[in-house]
Structures are given as C-alpha cells and as structure tokens.
Amino acid sequence: MQGSPTSTWTPTDTLASKTDNTGTHSFPSLGDFVHQLREAHARGGVSALAQVMREGVLDRRAVKPFALLRDGRYTRTCVYRDEDLEVIVMGWGRGSRAPIHGHEGQDCLLRLVAGELEVSDYRLVAGGREPGYALIERVGSRRTLLPRAVDHNTAEQDLHAVRPSTRDGTAISLHVYSRPIDTCLTYDPQRSRCERRTLRYDRVMSLIDPPEQTRPRPSPRASGRFSSLWSTLFRRMRQVKETVKETLVPARVDEDSAKIAVKRVEHRYGNKVVALQDVNLNIRSGEFVCLLGPSGCGKSTLLYALAGHINPTGGHVRIDGREIRGPGPDRLLMFQEAALYPWLTVRQNLEFVLAARGLSRKDRAERARRFIRYVHLDGFENTLPHELSGGMKMRTALARALAVDSQVLLMDEPFGSLDAQTRHHMHELLQRVWLETHKTIVFVTHDVTEALMLANRVVVMAPRPGRILRDLEVHLPMPREPDDVALVGMARQIRAMLRESESLEEPGPPGEDGAQDEGMAPDSEAAGARGTAGRVGAVRPLRPLAAPPVPGTPGGR
Structure with a gap:
C-alpha cells in the first residue's frame, strides 16, 4: 500500500x-x-x-x-x-x-x-x-x-x-x-x-515544484568545473533528503482486502519466552513483504505460524479468510538451507515433489525442465547436490518452489549462507521472479539493505517481546540496486529506528519479556495468556485514507 x-x-x-x-x-x-x-x-x-x-x-x-x-x-x-x-x-x-x-x-x-x-x-x-x-x-x-x-x-x-x-x-x-x-x-x-x-x-511526490530559485549560486570566483561539481553535489543531497520522505511511508492495509491476516497474535514457548506479542499484520495478494529485525524479534516464529508449522498461543492467522490450522498446498516454506535430497539429481529433486502433487510423469518432466531453465541451471539437470555451489543449490530450491506453484512463498533467510556476489545474483533472480509471477512472498531477513532491495513492504520488528515496530511501504521502482541513492538513505532511516527501539527497551524478568531464541524448534510445546500491546509507531503523521496501491508495472490510467 x-x-x-x-x-x-x-x-x-x-x-x-x-x-x-x-x-x-x-x-x-x-x-x-x-x-x-x-x-x-x-x-x-x-x-x-x-x-x-x-x-x-x-x-x-x-x-x-x-x-x-x-x-x-x-x-x-x-x-x-x-x-x-x-x-x-x-x-x-x-x-x-x-x-x-x-x-x-x-x-x-x-x-x-x-x-x-x-x-x-x-x-x-x-x-x-x-x-x-x-x-x-x-x-x-x-x-x-x-x-x-x-x-x-x-x-x-x-x-x-x-x-x-x-x-x-x-x-x-x-x-x-x-x-x-x-x-x-x-x-x-x-x-x-x-x-x-x-x-x-x-x-x-509532494506538491512542491522544484525550488530552482533557492539553490545556492556559486560565488563569482567559483567557475568552470568546480562550480558544476558544487551544484551537482548540492542537488544530490537535496534529492536524497526528499526521496526518503516520499518513498518510505506507513502501510495501511484493511483486513477485508488482505490475503493473509494476522490478528492479535501472540506466542509463548514452553520455557515461557514471549516470542510474539499482540502482532497485527495484513498482507495483500501479490505483495512482497520482508520481516526485518534483529535475532530474537520473533520474525521466524511469525513465518512458521503463517506456514502452519506452529499454532500461536493467542490470536488468529488466516489466509483467504480461512484459519490456518497446519501446512497446506497453498503455502510453501523455503528454509535457510536448500534442503535438497542428496541422493537425487537436480531434475529428480523437482520431479519428486511434483509427483507428491499428483502430476503425471510427462507433466513432471516438462515442468521440471521449464523451471530449471528459468533459474539458469541448464546443463546441470543430472548433477547431484554435493556437486553444486551454494548459489546453485539455492537456485534448485527456488526452482522446486516455483514448480510446485503455491500461491504464497515463505522464505526464512534463504540467502544468509551465501557469499556477497552470489547473494546479489539471487536478489536479482528473486526480483525477476516476483515481477513476472506476482506471487505473494513473505521473506525473513536481518539485513536492512536486502529487505529494501527486494520488498515493496518492510515490516520492522523489535524484540523483548517480539512485536511490530513499523510497517512501511517502499516506493522505489524495480529492479533495485544496493547502491541506489534513495535506497541508501532509507536504509539509514530504518537503522535509526532500530537503534531508537533498542534504547527504549527495558530488560524484563525471564519468561515475561525475555527474547525469543529463534533457534528453538518451531513445534515446541507452548502455552500462555495474552500479553499487553506492544509499541507501534509511524514514520510521520498522515491523514486517513482508503487503502492505496503498491509500486511496479501493470495497469493503466
């Protein structure tokens, strides 16, 4: 939005x-x-x-x-x-x-x-x-x-x-x-x-015509190349300041228009650690949402709740108006590791999950071939996982997820173990996948730049207890690069939000406001009562309005 x-x-x-x-x-x-x-x-x-x-x-x-x-x-x-x-x-x-x-x-x-x-x-x-x-x-x-x-x-x-x-x-x-x-x-x-x-x-953009008359004029002594450099530098600084205001704004999505609705969700693990507290989030169909925050803020716990791998101890999680009671064919979860079957080749890994969906042998082969080509793994169809690089393994896992063709793709820091160069290539691939397939994607990360590169919405979470700090829309055209001037400015603003939230936190007694260990198994036994509401803020005041659209290419005037 x-x-x-x-x-x-x-x-x-x-x-x-x-x-x-x-x-x-x-x-x-x-x-x-x-x-x-x-x-x-x-x-x-x-x-x-x-x-x-x-x-x-x-x-x-x-x-x-x-x-x-x-x-x-x-x-x-x-x-x-x-x-x-x-x-x-x-x-x-x-x-x-x-x-x-x-x-x-x-x-x-x-x-x-x-x-x-x-x-x-x-x-x-x-x-x-x-x-x-x-x-x-x-x-x-x-x-x-x-x-x-x-x-x-x-x-x-x-x-x-x-x-x-x-x-x-x-x-x-x-x-x-x-x-x-x-x-x-x-x-x-x-x-x-x-x-x-x-x-x-x-x-x-705000309704301000570019104030040409307010730009500083170079002194008479400044001329030629120095004058031009000064004017360009001042203009770029002003553009960064204005662009951040216009491209990072609070998101407002009504539950009625949401494909995924998270309402007053809380979760406590068996050791009474509060993983989530009073979490409310609505996600429209076709949105790319990044759950961003430090370790222990409950972002992976929320993702597992969306996948149906855990049942929250309080609140409701719905997809298309139906309560999520467990894993379903309309959702697919990608973990931090590629999770490929080591004894099967790339093609066989895809065909195996397609066979579980009831596809015929001919359809399985055709679809596996199509998505292997889509992620640029041509020539590696008969390669075993241990013979692949880390990036190629993640491409195989992504091809398998796309071949299954679930409505919602849930991704738990899938590129965290990759080197910087390979991760950048995977970012470019995932941007293209989203622009071409219009899938609903929920992506967990602790990397601010990664979130801003990929998502059209960034949900900033804070720990102790796990809660949503900000829900922001990113109004930058796709595809994006990590060194975009506007993206760097927005990353600086989000990091400032996270630092501010850390300075406001007060350590609570264990079992009440303690941090959630995201390494804990998602199906651990848990029980507890609803907690108090977490802090929710906004970037800047805006007048109430109907739910607006999200940045990209389809549609017309």
Missing part, C-alpha cells in the same frame, strides 16, 4: 489563480490546480471536476517536473490522494503503450499536458468484469488527443487502451479519479482473459 503525498498549500493559495474575460482560470502551480479540483469535487462531483479540467489553464512547466519519461515505459507519479480524489501524472516514453484496461466503476478524467496520445475504446462481448475468460471488440475509431484536450472515461465504459502518437513519441498527461483507485481490470488478448491487477506507482 502507498501513502498519500501531503499537500503543501494553504486555502489562500487559490487567490494565486487568475481569471480572464473568457472565464478560464490560470494556475501557476500544480498544487493550486489540485486544490481547485478538490473544492470543485466537494461542490459538484464529477461534472464540476470536468469543468475545472476543461477551463483551467495549467502551464506544462508546472507539471513536467512530476513526470518520468522513459523509453518503452509509461510511468505513474502520484501527486495527491485522499478519501475522495486521486491525482496522477503519467509520463509516456517513446514506444510505451498501456494494455487494454478499465477501472471498474470509477470516473477518470484525462488532461493532456504535452505531446499527443492515441486512445482506443473496447467493449466486452463475452465474459464479465470478473477475472476469467472474455472476448472484446473495438468500439469507434481511434482518437488523437492534443495538448489541453480533456478525455472523460465514465463508470459505464468498459475498456480502453492508450499510447503516445508516433509523431511526438512522448507525452505527459494528468489523470484525476473520482475516488482512489487500487485495481484495474486488464484484458490479455493472447489468452482472451480478463485479470484484476493491483495498480502500482513509480513514485509518490
């Missing part, structure tokens, strides 16, 4: 707009324009929004700083979101094209700021709006939108596709939704299917 960018204007800012004799309003900044949209929506709903979109004069220079123009991609920047309105700036790179999609009963107003866009409408002729088999047909002719043009997709319309025209190549558009948008219905023409996808932002 993504947070709402906080607005930076005051009500008096609307006085900055100018009205000419024709009744049109000129707005000096995007913040003023969005403020007018909010007032119009409160006053007259969608029709009033459309009037402001048509009549308001907004200079492209006020919008361009919020757009990302990347070849072959269309990108979304969320600039405003509350309970009633969402405003997105989209940048259309050369060769980009949105899939055929619709927004399921939400009005959308598009205003073209720069370039040209081509829009085509479609209607469903077989199948419904729910995911599944469907057929569509094109409706009307393709229309071209020019700068300042406003296009209105109503709640009754089915599907549409958008792309920049070949003449301009790139375009920038402003999209206003009558209510926050989390998902869209996307049509796949190759499979004749409709799928519901979670919309993802590429970034979230």
